[in-house]
Amino acid sequence: MSPSSLQRLRDAIRDVPDFPQPGVLFKDITPVLADGKLLNLALDAMAEAVEGQRVDKVVGIDARGFIFGAPLAARLGCGFVPARKKGKLPWRTRGVDYALEYGSACLEMHEDAVQPNENVLLADDLLATGGTAGAALTLLQQTGANVLGSVFFIELAFLHGRGKLEPFGPVQAVVTF
Numbered sequence: 001m002s003p004s005s006l007q008r009l010r011d012a013i014r015d016v017p018d019f020p021q022p023g024v025l026f027k028d029i030t031p032v033l034a035d036g037k038l039l040n041l042a043l044d045a046m047a048e049a050v051e052g053q054r055v056d057k058v059v060g061i062d063a064r065g066f067i068f069g070a071p072l073a074a075r076l077g078c079g080f081v082p083a084r085k086k087g088k089l090p091w092r093t094r095g096v097d098y099a100l101e102y103g104s105a106c107l108e109m110h111e112d113a114v115q116p117n118e119n120v121l122l123a124d125d126l127l128a129t130g131g132t133a134g135a136a137l138t139l140l141q142q143t144g145a146n147v148l149g150s151v152f153f154i155e156l157a158f159l160h161g162r163g164k165l166e167p168f169g170p171v172q173a174v175v176t177f
């Protein structure tokens with residue numbers, strides 16, 4: 001991606017102080033989503049991160065990860081799997097509890113969503129502490145799938161989440177703060 005495109009994406013991300021709780025500087029992606037050119041640029045860059053690799057499934061994390069994960073899968077010509085917050089998936093699930101920058105939750109995937117021989121990529125909008133993505137990667141590892149790594153639109157590098165994810169595979173982000 002050209003430096004000017006990257007700058008356009010960076011400039012469009014809105015800072016919202018003290019949301020959803022005091023002390024958190026929330027990175028609001030809705031201005032990027034509202035601009036078709038920027039959304040396209042973001043998805044192009046996420047697809048570039050796995051160029052030349054065979055991807056069988058993109059796993060996206062509830063909820064903002066779906067916004068990037070499903071169109072990314074469509075671009076790559078592969079399937080999409082939702083990793084959802086507890087109680088949302090209708091079939092048999094495996095789950096894991098985790099903590100994130102501003103709370104805790106439980107993430108679940110359908111037991112049959114990913115097969116042991118598949119090449120799987122994790123996608124989410126944002127990497128902060130890495131608690132959420134780490135939980136999703138733990139679930140993926142339990143399936144026996146070949147985990148290709150993870151890709152994010154935004155990385156908050158000052159929260160050092162990357163360190164939790166690198167043991168599972170390469171970590172890539174389009175915009176880093």
Ligand SMILES: O=P(O)(O)OC[C@H]1O[C@H](OP(=O)(O)OP(=O)(O)O)[C@H](O)[C@@H]1O
Binds near residue numbers: 062
């Ligand atoms: O690296 P972490 O500290 O774990 O934080 C990152 C996660 O936090 C946000 O999700 P959130 O739980 O707010 O859910 P949402 O997508 O439904 O808004 C974001 O979409 C990531 O999934």
Ligand SMILES: Nc1ncnc2[nH]cnc12
Binds near residue numbers: 025101
């Ligand atoms: N600072 C932040 N901004 C937006 N989403 C987040 N998820 C976790 N931390 C976040």
